[in-house]
Amino acid sequence: MEKWTQRLDGWRFKASADQEWLPAQVPGCVHTDLLRCGKIPDPFYGTNERELQWIDKQDWEYEANFAIPSAAMALQQLELVCDGLDTYADVSVNGVLVFSGDNMFRTWRYNIQPFVHAGDNVIHIRFRSPIQEDLSKLEKLGYGLPASNDQSELGGLGDRKLSVFARKAPYHYGWDWGPRFVTSGIWREIRLEGWSVCRIPDLFIRQDEVQAKEAKLTALVEIEAPEAGFAQLRLTADGQEWSSQAELKKGVQTVEIPLTIADPKLWWSRGLGEQHLYDFRAELLLEGQAIAERSVRTGLRSIRLVREKDDKGASFYFELNGVPVFAKGANHIPNDSFITEVTAERYRHEVASAAESGMNMLRVWGGGIYEEDVFYELCDEYGILVWQDFMFACSMYPGDEAFLNSVRLEAEDNVRRLRNHPSIALWCGNNEIDAAWAQYNEQGGWGWKKDYTPEQRERIWADYEAIFHRVLPEAVERFAPGSDYWPSSPLIALTGDAGQHAHSSSAEGDIHYWGVWHAVEPFENYNVYVGRFMSEYGFQSFPEYRSVRSYAEEHELELESETMLAHQKNGAGNQLIKQYMDMYLQEPKDFKAFLHMSQILQADAMEMAIEAHRRSKPYCMGSLYWQMNDCWPVASWAGIDYFGRWKALQYRVKRSMSDVLLSVAGHTKGIVSFHVVNDSLQTVKGKLNVSVLHILGGTVKQVEQDVQVDPNGSEMVLTLGVEELLAGKNPGEHMLVVSLEDEQGETKAVREHYFAGIKDMALPVPRIECRESGEGGRWTITLTSDVLARHVWLSAEQEGIFTDNDFDLIPGIPKTIGFLTAGGDSPYFRPHAPRQVTVRSIMDYIKQTAAQP
Template sequence: MPTFAQLSLSTGWNFKSSDDQSTEAWMPVATVPSVVHQDLIANKQLKDPYIGFNELDARWVNEKSWTYRNVFQKPAVPSGSSVILAFDGLDTFATVKLDGNVILESDNMFLAHRVDVTKALESDGEHVLEIDFDCAMLRARDLRAKDPNHKWVGFNGDPARMGVRKAQYHWGWDWGPVLMTAGIWRDVRLEVYSARVADLSTQVDLAADHQTAQVSAFAEVEVADPGASYNVNFVLSLHGKEVARAVAEPKDKVAKVVFEVNQPSLWWPHGYGDPTLYEISCSLERDEQILHQTSKTMGIRTSEVVQRPDKHGKSFFFRVNGVDIFCGGSCWIPADNLLPSISAERYRKWIELMVAGRQVMIRVWGGGCYEDDSFYQACDELGVLVWQDFMFGCGNYPTWPDLLASVEKEAIYNVRRLRHHPSIVIYVGNNEDYQVQEQSGLTYNFEDKDPQSWLKSDFPARYIYEKLLPSVVEQMSPSIYYHPGSPWGDGKTTSDPTVGDMHQWNVWHGTQEKYQIFDTLGGRFNSEFGMEAFPHMSTIEHFVENEADKYPQSHVLDFHNKADGHERRIATYLVENLRAAADLETHVYLTQVVQAETMMFGYRGWRRQWGDERHCGGALLWQLNDCWPTISWAIVDYFLKPKPAFYAVARVLNPIAVAVRREHHDWSVSHAQPPKKSNFELWIASSLQKEAKGMVELKFLSVNTGREVRQRVVHEDVTILPNGTTNIIVDGVLDYKELPEPLVLAARLWVDGKIVARDVDWPQPFKYLDLSSRGLYVQKVSQSENQQTLLVSAEKPVKCLVFEERDGVRVSDSAMDIVPGDEQTVTITGLKAGAAPLKYKYLGQ
């Protein structure tokens, strides 16, 4: 019997504009996967759309159709074998022809396709594979025009996008360009076999005491001779060592075995235990000959979303292996507009950054794509939980019968592809489509439980989110919780803070509240919130070509910020809090200070609420990353350079974090009159599973002199509650008659004799403070070939000390507050001996 063979079709391609019939029009494609913009750039037909205003010069590409062609030799086909042409992803309206005959028509970017071409390849020699990619933008507009009765309402991009199963951000978003890609965006290959394992999956039943687990393994097989006898050999391994082995004969095309695992090593999110992965492998055999073999990794764990009535309403938090997890993390957009350019290594670097930033959950947002396998594999290996949206975002989607059929195939294919990843703990129907329903006045009667009536309403996509998708998840991945939308909570308004998850945009968008009160605006799970900041100067210098454009409000900088009203919003938050700057470098830094402070105020307060009956179950900031070099809400820019907010969040998410905060005094409402008194609070948040003992110190330091202006408070032998909040001071008072100077409250926490956490509360707003002449000292105290250590101290309190971010260089901490008498160390990795020292900046410098 012939064994499974695979022939990549990654090379040998050419492409051209479909309407150019000349033979000279064909241009070479270096390799696929690729999209047309990459291939045009490689052939010098298009300038990099990420530079300057080049995106505008690339708009012509969006309205064209493209043809790709490959001439290949027929592979060796042993007797009894089939030949399958496999496409893992075609973007988007694709007509595939083999030797002039149409063999496939696809209109869904998120689907894979397998076409049996055995008969088509009977003749030896060369065969011509041609793919016509019709213009998605024009096709979308045609589809919209054919259904004028549908209410085409939504946020961002051309509303016609909702009729097309293509990554919605390609139509442009409030952080990204309009780049309508087309092409072979995932792998294409020929497969030759007489039998194969079509799918390998597992189901895990972990005992309540975690002492045993039952792992059921399923192999779905395709065989040319269904009357023949086949066996499937399964092996379960851990760290390369065999744990168990079993063999089964397929019945109804599925072979199943059950492994009993004693003392299983569990998969945990990072910070809670090791993200242990088992390997399940199987080989399809006949007459002792291996015809095909495959393997996957999987984890032994339980996950659930706990929703129960309590004094705040109804909880919404995640529990893994019986442990409640406060899910501090981020939302994820595609890491590039040109998706094939994202390598597995780049995906992993993003997830490594999350772990370095102590973030435990990533939310794959519904306007992008179901990500590459390497993204989820990195999350599995590094212990990052995944919140997975389905690909519907910010719109009222139509439900034509052929579109529903395509969506169902898309959901089945992707849940089936992703279900072995232990990192995925929730599937969510859409992003903000219920908000569109509310704001547009579309029909939604939660009490109506008739799915057919939903299809006849002016909000027909409810059928997708509350009938179609949950049915697929229940069928394909029954152990994973399904949530109809984000935000959503039991059919109540999406802004209801007592139930479900919410997107809190009344800082930045909406009512533009002060960021200092962010924690009072949250709900049971805050799955979106954010504040814009400029990227680092090195990133700005990448896309700003002319030196004359390097000023804060330049045309090209505004062009690279796609957020509506960003000029006035950035200006508002800057002018309310900081002294304005005319030079670009300082302006960049000031926006980053505001973003860091905003994220700190939100995360710090919401994490405290975790200890109050899980009042807040998690916080996922918008957003971790960018899809091009831009100005956005990202806390790490396109080139993987962390902004100060990245470090501010990491400190708040420390396993044990101390926090001090005085009450907010709204200086703008009080006409800049200072308060006479302020209440303050001091507490500790812990994600540890065991009680700890510590010592807390709180100092009161003059901003102007650095001297202590009130006797410090010390609490020794403090019992730190596990996985919750320990309140140290809840009724502290600052009397400004006795303390006339502006002062900071500086808290430190010792555990086992070591300082494990710090926090500094500053008088607000910063613009009223004189922060010059701080007496800051940054001294190199050690240097190895690839690493150096800095000792940082100050004579007066220093706000937001930020170190330069360089390619290949990582700093252990940044955006730091430094107070007198508290030296801190910073480790710099990747900076070679003899290299120029990192530059740094602090507020008021």
């Protein structure tokens, strides 16, 4: 036996103060183990979150027996490998302390040969309470650090914010969309690895220069050798082979092999080309026999963040293989409060939904985790670029030597783990901290600075700079050379003065615009505040009725009930939704209708924002809304709820993020403008058809215009006056239907535009006819309406998505919809016949009055 690996299973756990051991699931955590053992109620149900805050105040212990064969004991090296311990963990083997972990995001490897023997052994891990552990750090510091989303009061801690001291997922301590469950446990695999020969712990394919004609690469092969000697190092990929004689030294060394691939198949983001992936295999040979090997899969591409001065400020966009990319997507948070509950299937559902919605980027936000490998593999596969935050958000952090060293090692582990993924477009230091503290603007930021003395402020900012201006960029430069690093989002640039901090009118850097929602500004301001890259903006809605009923009883379905407020983490968020609904929509007939109409409201807001950003291309080159997903069932900014169900927003995103967008901008100063945004690399050429229709049916006026939009271009192709279009007719009774046809007469896009807000339209009650078909093995439903039907919504008993939803039906014009179920690898969404389809329009949700037809 020269190599041996064994995963450690059969775990049990208990509270340190208890005697009874209970079965545990690893990977897992205390909360999920307690739930499986029937010791606690469903954490997500009702107000149970409040009753479970005792869990994080206790120490917890995990234990397992494992057997080592005699042959494995004879190996030269025998290591215990812990891929993820959450968080303060004392790890003992056969009663001897091997090491103490203190960072959830690190991998721990320790030689255990001195502590084990052939036959039965036992591993014991004591997880010290992160609350008890960090109270002493707060006391030692002498003052608290800002941590706006740390729900310390819910946790029984008053104003003592402890999340900043632990290198642990910040959202575990609560956020304005998530609960407070401060977990402990073994959240990634634990195994034993033994060997007596050389091994290759790591293989990095550094992409030095990648062009269409040639890719110049360097393979960095990390070799661990038990003794000095010589061996042949061979690298293969796509039928090519490179080899080198390696002089090995005892211990760990890195051998570099230059590689050249002619006419490489490039990796492209979704919509621009193929996501080709190369498999590179490194082998170490002794006398012609492979004694060690390692493989990685990567895509060949050049990517850079382009920030160049121009007459308006400075650009901010990603260039992929020489092509400027308009980044379309959303911010990603962890898919569950209990991370190990997220299966590969749930990851695929999210990433496939992003691709199905026309996205090409997800931002892994800094208050969660460095995601599992499968997430990045799926992004590689689907062509979804990743903006990768380091795990710091909305807080100031300590900067003592122990903390900085922990951050340094955390960054090394995760940059090394993820650097081969072609989807990684950017490493970002943190979320919103520079803007929140606003070091160089005394009146700026979130008001944090006023709570500290000048000496404390100086130290807090110095600690910030140590982490985000020194430790993290050094890690990126050392372990992923050539990758771009952005210190904080949002940011203008590291100017060292008041011009450093981004704001809603910044003409450089990236912007988080929250005037709509937090400042209760009107939706129309999305057309006003458009920056170079919109990396955050959003609007809340409730999940659908089925999802709400997973945590609330029927009698609790009321806006201000205790349960509904417990599942609204953004303060007065429920009332804010109602306030906006009063501004833009009619009154819902009941609370169930309110749930769905909140989704219409959210979709209206995000559609306006996304299309404003895209019409501003190339000034604006990115639109990432907040947020893609949820970590529990809740009212939030997500477009896909906790159960994977698409809200109205996700369907609207699919239209607004299509590669060729037809967009109609509102009648500012009596003018309607028509835009075609072309994110493809082919010329769009055809005809624009504009029709004025009465909402009861009948065409009033038609206008045609030839259009041509260059590859990767954006054009305002036509403007028309409202008076010219309506000729004095009632704006509340008329609408525009705009279509884009290609040169073959095929319709590529259709959009509706209204001269009046929905509250000012005398909408009739439509009679919608549905005709189902199963021809060709594919279920479809064709819908027609006698009059205008706004916000038509299809629902099915079966889980899945429709090919379109939350659309308007034009009188007399049929619309055919399909249904897709999720499952399988490729394609993930597959045609299927749904069960029990229901069709409604907004008239089924609003409160009817005698004045309405």
